Amino acid sequence: MALVNRRKGMEWRAASWMARHPGMTGTPAALAASVVELGPVTTGTVMAGLGAAGVSWYRGHPETFDRFGAPVLRSFRRRWLRYVGRRWRGLMIDCEFGRENRRTGHIEVPRLVRVRSASPSIDTLYVKVLRGQSLKKFQDAADELSMALRADALGIVKVKPGVIALTVVRGNPFEQIIDPAEIPADSSDVDLSALYFGEDEYGNDWTEPILGNHLLGVGAAGSGKSSLMWNPLRAMGLAIRDGLVRVDMCDLKGGMEAGNARPLFNKYADDPDKALQVIEAFRNDMKTTQRHLKDEGLRKVRVSTETPLRVLMIDELAMMTALGSSSVTRAAVKLLAEIMTQGRASGFAVCAYLQEPTKDILPVRDLFTRRICLRTTAENHADMTLGDGMRVKGALADEIPADEEHAGIGFRVDQYTRKPIRVRAGNVADEDIEELVRTCPAPTEDTSNVVEFRRDEDEDAA
Incomplete structure (x- = not known):
């Protein structure tokens, strides 16, 4: 068979192009048909109306x-x-x-x-x-x-x-440092369905709902994960002070992140063993609230001082789910799975932060309903955090520069379009945390809000 040594004809190439781009060929044809059938005035009026609707x-x-x-x-x-x-x-x-x-x-x-x-x-x-x-x-x-x-x-x-x-x-759409969340003037101004975190790349406020959701923040060391914790705390500060929100904190950096903010928290722990007791107590409180709602005939909690929104924050979650002792990690994963599958309707939310979102590190990853991915060290971490295909759509979290200028920059997924949106969290300085602790301490019911316990061996010795 003879080899073909010439290209397709121009008319065939044009037809192929038109078939691949029907919109580019169909729209002029539709306009021409409209002018012939309806007249230029009617066609122009319709086009002007569509343009006005778009501008509106x-x-x-x-x-x-x-x-x-x-x-x-x-x-x-x-x-x-x-x-x-x-x-x-x-x-x-x-x-x-x-x-x-x-x-x-x-x-x-x-x-x-x-x-x-x-x-x-x-x-x-x-x-x-x-x-x-x-x-x-x-x-x-x-x-x-x-x-x-x-x-x-x-x-x-x-x-x-x-x-x-x-x-x-x-x-970089975030050339300026974003201010931290403002502490509301009154607890009635706190919107638990839209807590301020920072800004998106359009210049709009970036908010996330905490009521009825569980939040996961992922980012490498120095990426700005702490801002994902302190901004929502500031945004609901007066609700914490007035008893409408109660926060339990597990600071698994040895107390380095939130150790100076203990007055904000209902319970506080700074090592995995104490944190396990905080998580277990949180689960038990959830069960008590569930029984209360059932007795009252309610399917969903109404936030009040009697039934406050309960938030469990865990910094460096990997210490509880993979890197601690096997007995602690097994118990913690089981408790967290129970809380996250049952806690939404009863007003119990989990906010967790870690560096590596693999299933080995975080078996309950898919139970988080809201996820934020800051700078990562591996290209597959964006898909693991935000969902399959998000890196292809633009969530290049591993390409974010590792410097202070880009701290707090990351991606979230729009819940309607399922597309990644670039965001930057507000920069929360030490003085902003001090202001929060000074103005919004949690109501004290016990003499101490720090979980204390004795190790089993100590009890045996006693």
């Missing part, structure tokens, strides 16, 4: 527009301006991903299938590679691609056979 949406409800409308418009604009055919072709050739077809002499390049822009600073490019090209070839050329795309960070992963995703991150 943009101006009147920016939250939903930024969540649903902006990503679609942004993806379209960048696809046909920033990554338009000739530019993309030149970029691929310059980075040595082009290949000459030995029969036709035409230079072939990997094809850009689609572009998704989850946020103003993150693009995900889905690329169909040429036959014979590998993921490793692209990963080896990551520096060249990053320079060509003018990216601050670039992630390259395989999506499916023959298709890879280039996740392009440009710029």
